[in-house]
Amino acid sequence: VSDGAVIAVLRNSDAARAVARFAAISAVALAVFAAVLLAAGKDPLSAYADTFRHLFASAYGFSELLVRVTPLLLAAVAVALPARLGLINVGGEGQLYMGAFMASAGAFMFPGASAWILLPFVVFMGFLGGALWAAIPGFLRAGKLVNETVATLLLNYVSPLIVGYFIFGPWRATENSAYPQSPRYPDAALLPDFFGTRIHAGLLIALAALVAYWLIMEKTRWGLEMKAIGGNPEAALRLGIAVPVWIVAALAIGGGFAGLAGMGEAMGIAGRLRQSLSPGYGFTGFLIAWLAAGRPLGILFMAFLFAIITSAGDTLQISQGLPYAVVNILLATILFVVLGRGSGFGKAK
Amino acid sequence: MTTPLILGLLAGAILSGTSLLYATLGETLVERSGIVNLGLEGILLVGASVGFSVAAVSGNAWLGLAAAAAAGALVNLMFGWLVVSRKANQLASGLAMMFFGFGASALVGAPHVGAVIAGLPKWRPSWLADLSWVKATTLFDYDLLTWLAVPVALLVWWALFRTRWGLGVRAVGESPAAAYAAGRDPSVLQYQALLCGGLLAGLAGAHLSLSLTLTWAEFMTAGRGFIAIALVIFSKWNPLRAIAGALLFGGTEALELQLQARGSDISPFLLQMSPYLLTLIVLLAWGGSRRLAAPASLGRTFYGSS
Numbered sequence: 001v002s003d004g005a006v007i008a009v010l011r012n013s014d015a016a017r018a019v020a021r022f023a024a025i026s027a028v029a030l031a032v033f034a035a036v037l038l039a040a041g042k043d044p045l046s047a048y049a050d051t052f053r054h055l056f057a058s059a060y061g062f063s064e065l066l067v068r069v070t071p072l073l074l075a076a077v078a079v080a081l082p083a084r085l086g087l088i089n090v091g092g093e094g095q096l097y098m099g100a101f102m103a104s105a106g107a108f109m110f111p112g113a114s115a116w117i118l119l120p121f122v123v124f125m126g127f128l129g130g131a132l133w134a135a136i137p138g139f140l141r142a143g144k145l146v147n148e149t150v151a152t153l154l155l156n157y158v159s160p161l162i163v164g165y166f167i168f169g170p171w172r173a174t175e176n177s178a179y180p181q182s183p184r185y186p187d188a189a190l191l192p193d194f195f196g197t198r199i200h201a202g203l204l205i206a207l208a209a210l211v212a213y214w215l216i217m218e219k220t221r222w223g224l225e226m227k228a229i230g231g232n233p234e235a236a237l238r239l240g241i242a243v244p245v246w247i248v249a250a251l252a253i254g255g256g257f258a259g260l261a262g263m264g265e266a267m268g269i270a271g272r273l274r275q276s277l278s279p280g281y282g283f284t285g286f287l288i289a290w291l292a293a294g295r296p297l298g299i300l301f302m303a304f305l306f307a308i309i310t311s312a313g314d315t316l317q318i319s320q321g322l323p324y325a326v327v328n329i330l331l332a333t334i335l336f337v338v339l340g341r342g343s344g345f346g347k348a349k
Numbered sequence: 350m351t352t353p354l355i356l357g358l359l360a361g362a363i364l365s366g367t368s369l370l371y372a373t374l375g376e377t378l379v380e381r382s383g384i385v386n387l388g389l390e391g392i393l394l395v396g397a398s399v400g401f402s403v404a405a406v407s408g409n410a411w412l413g414l415a416a417a418a419a420a421g422a423l424v425n426l427m428f429g430w431l432v433v434s435r436k437a438n439q440l441a442s443g444l445a446m447m448f449f450g451f452g453a454s455a456l457v458g459a460p461h462v463g464a465v466i467a468g469l470p471k472w473r474p475s476w477l478a479d480l481s482w483v484k485a486t487t488l489f490d491y492d493l494l495t496w497l498a499v500p501v502a503l504l505v506w507w508a509l510f511r512t513r514w515g516l517g518v519r520a521v522g523e524s525p526a527a528a529y530a531a532g533r534d535p536s537v538l539q540y541q542a543l544l545c546g547g548l549l550a551g552l553a554g555a556h557l558s559l560s561l562t563l564t565w566a567e568f569m570t571a572g573r574g575f576i577a578i579a580l581v582i583f584s585k586w587n588p589l590r591a592i593a594g595a596l597l598f599g600g601t602e603a604l605e606l607q608l609q610a611r612g613s614d615i616s617p618f619l620l621q622m623s624p625y626l627l628t629l630i631v632l633l634a635w636g637g638s639r640r641l642a643a644p645a646s647l648g649r650t651f652y653g654s655s
Contacts, residue, residue: 040456088440146632149387149440150579154625157572165618283448290441323459325567328452335445339437340430 019301022291025341026305029333036329042320051315055308063197067269068307070199071096071278073206074261075285076303077213078130078254080294082148084217085250086230091137091152092258093282095130097159099259100266101166102129104182104273107189108171115188122189122267123205123260130259131252133159138251142244148251156282164275171273182273191268202264209257214296226250258282279324284310287331291338306331358603360488366599367495368393368556372577373584373591374505375549379425380581381509382542383522383535383646387443388428389550390574391450396421396554398454401565405464414469414494414555421551422544424450429543433536436650451568458565469493469560492560494552499592501549506588518542522644525651535651553577572625579628583635585642594631601627 034044055061075092082089106125110118137151164180167173171182191201217223228236229243237243265277284306292298313327372393379386386392396417404413424446431442469492477489509515517538520528525535557573558565576598584590605620 036456090444140629140633146629150575150582150632151629153387153575154572154579154628157575157625158622161618161622165616168618169616280451283444286444287448323455323567325455326452326459328448329456330452332445332449332452335441335448336427336431339442339445340435 018298022305025334025337028337029330032333032337033330036333037320040322042316042322047312047315047320050319051308051312054315055311060197063195063199065304065307065311066203067198067200068310069303070203070206070264070268071261071281072285072288072303072306072310073299074202074209074257074264075281076288076292076299077209077285078134078256078258078261078282079286079289080292080299081213081216081226081254081257082250083289083294084223084226084230085246086233087141087247087251088149089134089137089152089251089254090149090286091134091155091255091282092261092285093278093280094152094156094159095133095255095258096262096265096278096282097163098133098262099126099130099256100262100273100277101159101163102126102132102259103189103263103266104166104171104185107185107267108182111186113186113188118186118188119191123263126259126263126267127256128259130262131256133259134255135248135252138248141251142247160275163273163277167273167275173272180275181270184271185267189267190271191264193268198269200264200268202260202268205260205264209260210296210299213257258285261285279310279313280328284331287335291335309334354607356488358600358607360490361603361606362596362600363488364491364495364561364599365602366595366597367498368553368561369573369577369580369598370498370502370591370595371494371549371553371556372574373580373595374502374588375421375546375553376577376581377546377584377586377588377591378505378509378518378542378549379546380647381522381586381644382518382539383525383644383649383651384429384432384539384543385439385443385578385648386425386428386446386543386546387440387578388424388446388450388574389443389577390570390572391447391454392421392424392547392550393554393557393570393574393577394450394454394568395424395457396551397558397569398458398554398565399551400555401464401466401558402457402461404466404468404559405461408467410467410469410559413466413559414552417555417559418548418551421549421554422547424453425543425547425550426540429540432650433539433543436652439648439650447574455567458567461565464565466559466563468563469556471560472496492556494556494560498595502588502592505549509588514538514541519644521651522646525646529651576624576628579632582643583631586644587642597631598624598627 037044037047055065078092078095079089103122103126106122133155137148140146140151141148167180167182173181173183193200225241226246228241229246233243261281262277266273288299288302288306292302309330310327313324316322316326317324372389376386376389399420400413400417403416404410428442428446431437432439471490471492473490509519517528517533520533521535521538528535557570580591580594584594601624605623608615608620609617
């Protein structure tokens with residue numbers, strides 16, 4: 001393919017236009033956030049420069065970006081899949097914790113098993129944990145009992161408490177009692193990591209999940225049925241599509257992916273179960289899926305972008321002495337600018 | 350159970366329920382005008398943080414209270430700009446406000462973590478304090494916000510159901526097109542409802558930090574905003590029923606504290622789950638049948654005017 005052809009494709013493609021549009025939006029959001037930092041008596045330019053240097057000046061910094069992309073991709077797919085049916089899953093955070101919890105239970109259940117058995121089992125348990133947790137709002141919605149938005153939001157607050165109960169109680173590590181956490185998982189339950197960095201096999205699982213999401217949506221009858229429900233549930237029901245079953249299934253599968261994100265953070269990064277597993281990956285995943293309008297490539301792009309943004313949260317914390325949560329203002333500003341423009345992404349409904 | 354225990358529970362329920370009631374009333378007003386604000390959690394956080402910070406800096410809790418109400422109104426007006434003026438998706442806009450509240454409250458509150466404040470003064474009329482069954486409890490020993498909680502609920506009810514303004518707000522919530530045809534401007538009424546709702550949500554947040562805990566901690570509202578949204582459904586969008594709902598949830602929290610104080614064997618983590626699970630159960634029991642009570646145009650964007 002000649003350079004000219006590539007440029008022609010880029011010029012005409014929707015993807016390129018979307019990227020250009022989003023670059024403009026990001027610039028506005030960064031400027032607004034800079035003003036906020038300035039008002040707080042901080043130096044926004046040095047904060048941005050620190051973030052940039054931290055991420056791109058060394059191979060290690062860049063590897064940390066990929067470490068962060070891993071849970072974000074999974075959390076975004078967890079939102080995007082049910083969204084095709086018009087379901088709003090804002091419970092990724094809770095499903096993530098439930099996945100980590102169940103995976104931990106699996107690891108502690110068979111401490112002597114070999115990695116060939118334990119690793120797949122732990123991955124399965126992570127998926128199962130998130131899936132079961134998301135199935136609850138699924139059943140409530142399918143039975144027209146409780147709106148899934150409210151139910152998923154409420155359950156976010158419950159699963160970290162379940163994790164808290166276990167790491168303060170039955171699973172509390174004995175060797176270091178100052179910091180409540182579980183004992184280390186058996187080595188066979190740990191996800192392998194690559195190149196001496198913290199990048200772990202969860203990244204492959206996340207990429208596989210994204211491909212699976214694309215395949216299911218575009219290449220299978222299931223995807224077609226789900227999109228039909230999203231378009232017009234009444235018509236889908238009359239066509240003989242089992243709408244209630246799909247509502248439960250889509251939320252459960254989505255929750256399963258969020259559960260895998262939690263499993264990855266526990267088995268790939270921490271090596272133990274902790275209450276501080278996620279700095280809000282579940283919520284950020286919602287933003288990614290929403291801004292990407294559920295498109296797989298868009299999710300990949302946005303996951304990288306939000307990995308950079310949330311890394312800025314670490315910089316704020318370390319070099320500027322601000323709470324990590326302040327980075328939420330930047331997330332809000334991006335969303336605010338996109339919504340305020342009143343066109344493009346997610347204009348539906 | 351003994352009488353002092355029950356009275357203690359009731360006293361705790363009223364104190365914990367206060368902020369939930371203000372938050373529920375604020376959301377009721379907003380939802381009656383046809384707008385769902387999922388960002389309530391963030392607004393409560395902003396109210397708690399701004400209220401505490403201003404009180405810590407100025408040494409005056411009343412100033413903190415006023416600042417919290419103003420901050421709540423400001424955030425709601427920003428939300429209004431998105432959903433009313435720009436006609437953006439309400440759920441996504443609400444989440445944007447939630448994120449904003451998470452971040453802004455952390456930013457504002459950070460320098461004041463651990464600060465010691467006087468809090469809102471509590472006041473118990475002497476003729477009540479002298480009653481023998483009241484003496485041993487904290488019953489009726491409340492700050493101004495708690496004393497005014499039920500009167501404010503009555504006021505919101507009166508404004509919604511007995512004034513021309515309230516009729517307009519409810520009309521917009523049911524059918525903005527009809528309200529517009531009748532000569533009412535839906536945008537103006539929605540902004541007004543958002544302004545009042547924001548004031549109430551700001552007060553709700555401030556009550557947590559200025560009266561209940563006397564501290565600021567990140568994410569200290571712990572989902573109360575979402576519980577309040579569920580309470581709006583439970584109370585059928587009626588401010589008077591919201592009183593019962595807020596008492597029920599305040600009671601759960603009070604029971605939780607009582608059990609912990611008495612050294613109960615139940616894990617505090619399991620106790621802390623109870624409000625969220627109770628909310629789900631309440632929605633499960635009453636939510637479905639109450640859908641008809643919802644404003645007919647709740648969550649829909651009106652493109653007709655302007």
